[in-house]
Amino acid sequence: MSLDHLPRHQGGADALARLLGQALLAGSWQPGEVFPRELDLCKHFEVSRNQVRNALASLTATGLIERTAGRGTRVCQISDWHLLDPLMSEWLAGLEAPDPKLVREIFAFRYSAEPVVASLAANAAVAADIAAIEQAFDGMRITASAQQAARHVEYDLAFHEAIYRASHNLVWRQMGHLLRPSIMALIQHSQHSVATLDDSLVRHGRVLAAIRAGQPQAAERAAREVLKRTAIDLGIVAEAADTLPSNER
Secondary structure, X not given: OOOOOOOOOOOOHHHHHHHHHHHHHOOOOOOOOEOOOHXXXXXXXXXXXXXXXXXXXXXXXXXXXXXXXXXXXEEOOXXXXXXXXXXXXXXXXXOOOOOHHHXXXXXXXXXXXXXXXXXXXXXXXXXXXXXXXXXXXXXXXXXXXXXXXXXXXHHHHHHHHHHHHHOOOXXXXXXXXXXXXXXXXXXXXXXXXXXXXXXXXXXXXXXXXXXXXXXXXXXXXXXXXXXXXXXXXXXXXXXXXXXXXHHHX
């Protein structure tokens, strides 16, 4: 793909890396495709070769591209992308339309991880943790309208972050922080109508109730039901489906 779809660059190598990184995360170039040459990037963005090389070094360090002498630069497979790298988290934040394949990968991780985290939270949550989950849920309920979509997304994210923290497991707490931009991108990508928000609230409410009651198995089941709602909203499964396809489990 040409560079014509990208805006002119303003700023240093870091800003250029962010622009190119976000374009890659949005699917402007697909895995295996040839990435633009240094000279083409210099000409299009009207920057020095040194700036381009520094930007490409950042893209290489995050696993987005691979540079090979004599073969040029190619986009790496999604499985090689370092999604937990702080730079990737920064680039993902605020990205309006991630590549659909990336959205599915993020969802697949959440589908595997978050029911387990909810179960841990049901065992470990203390009063302050439950209060934080309740506060986020109340915010979701109050903002469940098309007019307050942005605020609703923030409360939805806060709900899941509070559950990660309530697990009282150091690794999961850190993962919740690192995954924040990825989870945000997934929530934003799910298109909710008021009707689906009602269903989503019911499902989130069941997670809260199970954690509050200290019921790990119920919390795990309820968290999985929340993610099935997400799968429907993302178009991964049909609304009538009771379970996810085996390759999404």
